[in-house]
Amino acid sequence: xxxxxxxxxxxxxxxxxxxxxxxxxxxxxxxxxxxxxxxxxxxxxxxxxxxxxxxxxxxxxxxxxxxxxxxxxxxxxxxxxxxxxxxxxxxxxxxxxxxxxxxxxxxxxxxxxxxxxxxxxxxxxxxxxxxxxxxxxxxxxxxxxxxxxxxxxxxxxxxxxxxxxxxxxxxxxxxxxxxxxxxxxxxxx
Numbered sequence: 617x618x619x620x621x622x623x624x625x626x627x628x629x630x631x632x633x634x635x636x637x638x639x640x641x642x643x644x645x646x647x648x649x650x651x652x653x654x655x656x657x658x659x660x661x662x663x664x665x666x667x668x669x670x671x672x673x674x675x676x677x678x679x680x681x682x683x684x685x686x687x688x689x690x691x692x693x694x695x696x697x698x699x700x701x702x703x704x705x706x707x708x709x710x711x712x713x714x715x716x717x718x719x720x721x722x723x724x725x726x727x728x729x730x731x732x733x734x735x736x737x738x739x740x741x742x743x744x745x746x747x748x749x750x751x752x753x754x755x756x757x758x759x760x761x762x763x764x765x766x767x768x769x770x771x772x773x774x775x776x777x778x779x780x781x782x783x784x785x786x787x788x789x790x791x792x793x794x795x796x797x798x799x800x801x802x803x804x805x
Contacts, residue, residue, distance in 0.1 A: 618734065621646040621661060623654035623680065624669040624696065629719065633667060636723045642730075651675030658689035665692035665714075665734060670704065681711040692737040694729060696721065756794035763797035766804050 620642050624630045627649075634644045646657030651668065652675045658666055666684060668677035675683075681693045694715035695708050708716045714733035717725060760782065767778035782800070786793045 617641060617643050618664040618730075619643045619645045619661065621648065621654060621657045621663045621666040621690070623648035623651065623657070623666065623672065623677065625649050625672045626669070629669070629696075629721070633721060633726070636721070636726055637730075640723070640727050649673075651677055651680030654680045655683050655687075655689070658684050659687070663690050665694060665730060665737075666690045667694050667696060670695050670697040670699075670708070678707055678711045681713050685712050691741065692733050694733055756792070756797075759794050759797040759801065763800040766800055770804070 618641075620637055622630050622633050622637075622644060624633070630647055634647070637644055645661040645663055648654040648657050650672045654666060654668055654672075654677075655675070657663075666689075668680055670677040672680075677695050677697075681695065684690050684693055692715075693711070693713045694717060695711070695713050696717050696719060697704055697708075698719045705716055714737055715729045717729055760779075763782055764775055764778040767773055767781055768775060771778070771781070773781065782793050782796050786796045789796065
């Protein structure tokens with residue numbers, strides 16, 4: 617079950633959105649009347665998605681979205697507005713949101729928008745995880761290459777012998793080759 621935070625300074629709209637979400641199997645874990653409260657609710661509950669009205673007192677939805685995204689407080693931000701103009705949509709795209717809906721909101725518009733946004737965000741999360749994994753593998757490879765160079769110089773080994781030496785130490789110490797490489801590099805500085 618996906619968890620949501622709703623932020624709108626109009627209680628009736630907030631209540632309508634809550635009802636639509638709950639009827640469709642979503643759990644509303646927090647509500648807010650302004651952007652500041654929305655950020656606080658997201659910090660407290662770490663929802664799967666947050667629905668923010670753009671025009672709210674204290675901190676508007678665009679600024680709240682920026683904070684929520686920067687702090688990674690929710691996987692997905694959708695914005696609501698009573699205004700359908702292009703300049704507002706352009707501002708929303710700068711805030712790195714996954715959806716933009718114009719009021720009045722009904723179930724036939726809201727639920728598909730949420731489902732598409734969540735699906736796209738899950739795809740983005742997978743890509744980011746793969747990138748992070750590749751980055752870590754590259755860093756480990758760089759460490760291993762430096763450590764092999766040190767071993768080759770200090771022990772007069774070939775590259776293959778240095779590799780096998782590091783691998784054997786890693787197996788003997790029950791750790792990764794990257795960890796052994798770090799120790800070799802550290803001990804030679």
